[in-house]
Amino acid sequence: MAEPLFKARNLTKHFQITQSFFQKLRGKEKQVVRAVDGVDFDIYWKKNFSVVGESGCGKTTVGKLMMRLLDPTAGHMYMKGEDISAISNRQQLKAYRRQTQMIYQDPFSALDPRHRIRTILEEPLMIHDIGDSREERTDMIHEALEEVRLTPPEKFLRRYPHMLSGGQKQRVSLARAMILNPDFIVADEPVSMLDVSVRAEVLNLMKDLIDEEDVTYFYITHDISTTRFFTDYIGVMYLGDIVEKGRGGDVLDTPSHPYTQALLVAVPEPDPERGRGVKKVPITGEIPSGTNIPSGCRFHPRCPHAKEICEKKDPEEIKVGKEHTAKCHFAGEIEFDIEVAK
Ligand code: SF4
Numbered sequence: 001m002a003e004p005l006f007k008a009r010n011l012t013k014h015f016q017i018t019q020s021f022f023q024k025l026r027g028k029e030k031q032v033v034r035a036v037d038g039v040d041f042d043i044y045w046k047k048n049f050s051v052v053g054e055s056g057c058g059k060t061t062v063g064k065l066m067m068r069l070l071d072p073t074a075g076h077m078y079m080k081g082e083d084i085s086a087i088s089n090r091q092q093l094k095a096y097r098r099q100t101q102m103i104y105q106d107p108f109s110a111l112d113p114r115h116r117i118r119t120i121l122e123e124p125l126m127i128h129d130i131g132d133s134r135e136e137r138t139d140m141i142h143e144a145l146e147e148v149r150l151t152p153p154e155k156f157l158r159r160y161p162h163m164l165s166g167g168q169k170q171r172v173s174l175a176r177a178m179i180l181n182p183d184f185i186v187a188d189e190p191v192s193m194l195d196v197s198v199r200a201e202v203l204n205l206m207k208d209l210i211d212e213e214d215v216t217y218f219y220i221t222h223d224i225s226t227t228r229f230f231t232d233y234i235g236v237m238y239l240g241d242i243v244e245k246g247r248g249g250d251v252l253d254t255p256s257h258p259y260t261q262a263l264l265v266a267v268p269e270p271d272p273e274r275g276r277g278v279k280k281v282p283i284t285g286e287i288p289s290g291t292n293i294p295s296g297c298r299f300h301p302r303c304p305h306a307k308e309i310c311e312k313k314d315p316e317e318i319k320v321g322k323e324h325t326a327k328c329h330f331a332g333e334i335e336f337d338i339e340v341a342k
Contacts, residue, residue: 003081004042005184005216006066010075011039011085013061017291033290035061037240038075043184043218043233046210050219050227050248052263053237054287059220062237063186066218067102068093079183098128101177105189107169111161117172118157121145124180144175147213149205167198171205178209184216192223203230224260225267228252233323236260239287239298246324256318256326258303258334259283297328305334 013036019028036058043049051059064070066077068084077085079096087093104110111120121141124130131137145153148171161169170190177185187206191199207230209215219230227234227248234252235245236259244257255261262283282304288294294301300310309329318331328334 002044004078005045005080006043006218007078008039008041008062008066008075009078011062011065011072011077012036012074013058013065013070014073031291034240034293035290036065036072037293039235039237039240039242041233041235041242041245043216045183046214046216047232048210048217048219048230049233049235050221050231051235051237051242052221052224052227054222056287056290057237058240058290059237060188063102063188063218063220066186067100068096069102094128098180099183100186101180101182101184102186102188103170103173103177103190106193107166107173108161108193110173111169113161115160116157117145117159117161117164120161120172121176121179124176128180130180140179144179145172147178147209148172148175150175165198166194167202170194170202174202174206174209178213178215181213182215184218186218186220188220189222190219191226192221199226206230224252224263236263239293240290241298241327243299243328244324244326246321250321250324254321254324256320256324256331256334257299257328258305259299260326261334299328305330 015033015035017031017033019030039062041049051062053059061070065072068087072085075085076083079099084096087096118141121144122137125137125140131140141157142153145151145156150156150168150171161172164172190206191202194202203226206217219227221227231248233246234248235242236251236257237243238259244251244255244260251260252264255264265282283302285302288301296312297303297306297310297315300306303310313329315327315329317325317327319325320332
């Protein structure tokens with residue numbers, strides 16, 4: 001198998017909660033949020049990796065660690081074999097960030113409302129000293145706008161973000177990321193704030209760019225239904241840990257962790273003929289706080305299949321197929337009896 005483009009090993013991020021004066025006075029112990037708790041994953045060139053989970057599971061923190069917007073508490077990240085978790089030098093960080101770009105969830109606040117589209121797209125070129133003249137940069141900006149199908153580009157250059165629709169704004173965000181020819185893009189819920197009618201359009205465009213521009217995505221989403229269309233590999237994240245991972249089709253068609261199964265049950269069935277009736281999502285309650293991770297299997301307080309051992313022992317990663325693993329004592333034994341909408 002080819003070498004991964006990006007590799008994370010035991011990637012960990014813990015945040016210390018600042019104590020108030022009175023908490024210190026009372027001698028209260030410092031609390032730590034275990035946002036990302038030792039995850040491993042590989043991303044291969046032009047094979048998208050999606051990370052799925054509820055809000056607060058740590059998926060955005062993983063994205064920020066990959067961008068080196070946060071420093072890991074422990075563990076390592078390798079980009080093309082180079083350990084990027086150890087980079088602290090500004091120049092090296094700048095070079096790394098040219099290869100990796102991020103698209104944010106909210107296109108309405110990701111673009112500076114005071115700047116025209118031309119300025120927004122020229123800024124990354126200026127930061128990275130790309131283009132010898134204004135004309136050369138203008139050509140690059142035209143090309144980037146054409147890549148994201150905002151044509152003719154001249155029509156958009158003098159506009160401000162508020163003059164664009166949500167879908168057009170997200171295309172500008174994509175153009176701003178693509179203008180540096182990155183190797184991979186961390187896309188943090190890139191379509192969740194868009195109208196349903198334009199979500200598929202933007203995802204289709206992102207998919208087209210994989211081959212056109214040789215780019216790979218790390219796609220962060222809470223919506224497991226969009227991953228079937230967009231992803232090659234999936235990591236299902238729960239409370240700071242990846243509890244199931246594998247090829248997209250394997251995870252979606254033969255989910256082996258009860259949490260993945262619950263996420264799939266929650267996907268609405270588009271065909272009323274095949275409706276699921278009153279089938280209820282089998283888990284209850286909210287995701288626990290990252291300051292108080294349950295003992296044993298972190299999913300046990302919400303798991304409909306939990307047994308005595310689950311509360312006591314943290315499950316190992318069990319191989320349930322080729323490149324498909326799940327962290328559950330009973331992985332591969334728990335039946336999933338719902339036909340998944342494709
Ligand atoms: Fe549920 Fe136990 Fe598996 Fe955890 S180890 S997911 S609690 S069955």
